[in-house]
Amino acid sequence: MFEAVLSLCLLSDPSVCRDVLIPGYEATSVADCEAMLVRNPPDLDTYFADFASDGLACTDAPDPMPFQQAASGVFVHRGIISDAAPDNEGDVANVAFIVGETAVAVIDSGGSRKVAEQIYRSIRSETQLPIRYLILTHMHPDHVLGASLFAQAGAQVVGHVGLERALLDRRETYLTNFGRLIGDDGFLGTQVVTPDVVVDGALEIDLGGRVLDLRTWPNAHTGTDLTVGDPTSGILFTGDLMFHEHAPALDGSVLGWQQVLTELQALPYETIMPGHGGPVLDWPDSAEPLQAYLELLIADTRAAVARGDSLGDAVQVIGQSQSTEWQLFDLFNPRNATVAFTELEWE
Known part of the structure; x- marks a missing residue:
């Protein structure tokens, strides 16, 4: 498989460059990929205005990121239990994608655009259905900083009603701190993207024969927590309302988190994907260590x-x-x- 890439460089240091994946131009030959670029040139200004670029090209696609199939149409990836660093490029949070009959939803986007590009390749190795939604479970950078790749691919970004304000308030801090941890090479092209669709309470998303149940929660792990339930598989995607092996991180209310965790255990799911660890756990038994x-x-x-x-x-x-x-x-x-x-x- 071949894909389109853009040579992207830092404006502040033109010697720091990398090839950035441009989604939507996958083809079985270089000629077909190049023809697609000519017929439908990509919008580069929206996503790369803050960088220097040096032309589009079509090249061999690397091997996709490893995902395991947790259920029919459900694919999960376990992030590395580590702080963000150059060797993991921000791949430190769990991510998933769910395939319906007509569309795909992605749950969280990784901690850099480069990680998101790897997620995208994994999706395309399984299905060519449109990626219609990127669902962000909360505001933390390891879960949201790959979002621009999926927005560029045409996905609607979905999040908690408070997520936009939280991301705008923390934008420069996230980009500076995560960029420092990962390094310029791995972080290049990463941006903060705010939601197109906000959830205040509950929302259903239809992927064609498969409806996802989204729900927001009171101040707990953060003030922007959102869960995704997939009744078809019986899996609940908790984001960082559940941690496994990785030390919990409190950025909201400890009393609120304790209450929300109790409510989560009453939901009709037998399996979860936590925000870290796992990547799939029996539910509600796996809540015990975090509860303690x-x-x-x-x-x-x-x-x-x-x-x-x-x-x-x-x-x-x-x-x-x-x-x-x-x-x-x-x-x-x-x-x-x-x-x-x-x-x-x-x-």
Whole structure:
């Protein structure tokens, strides 16, 4: 298979370049790919105005990213349990795609455009149906920064009613910090894209013979959490409302998260894809470790407040009895303790 690529370079450093996938021009020969580019030239200004470019070409498509088939028409990919880094290029969150009779929906987009390009190739290795929707489960950069690739492919970007504001407020921070972690080569072409379709409560998305149930939640892991239920397969895609192996990350309300986790366990699903780990887990049994961690976070924080600990002292003890239970614990628990202490010190 051949695909169209654009040689893209940084305006600030023209020596930093990479070939960026242009979706929609896949063909079985170079000649057919080139003919498609002539017949229907791609819109480059919308997505690459902030970069320097040096011409389109058609080239061999690399091997697709590995996905496993979790159920008929459901494909899942486990992100690496790691902070974003040059060697993973932002592939640190779980992603999935669901194939209906007439369309495809993608759930989360990875932490860079380069990761999203790999996801796109995997989709195209399974189906040529249009990618109609990209569903973003929450605002964090490892889940949303590949969105521009799917928007360019014609997908509607779907997210929580509060997602646009959250992304606009954090846009420069996300691009700067994630870009620094991944490095210019891997991050090149990455942009922040806001939703075309917002969900406030519930929304159904029809892929043709397959309807997905989208639901937003009160402030929990973040203030922009959204789940995707697929009744056809019986799988619930929780985003980061569920963590497995990877240390939980609290960026919202610890009390809210505890309540939402309880409500999630009552939903009629027997399998989930969490935001990290897995990638598929039995439900609701797999909720127990996260539930225990949140209970500990609340209990330790309340005890620290009752003792009169300062925030600095409290962060040193809150949650520490579970330090061996989670990967990346030392990276995420101090922030969790800070957020929990700030929430609970005045209750």
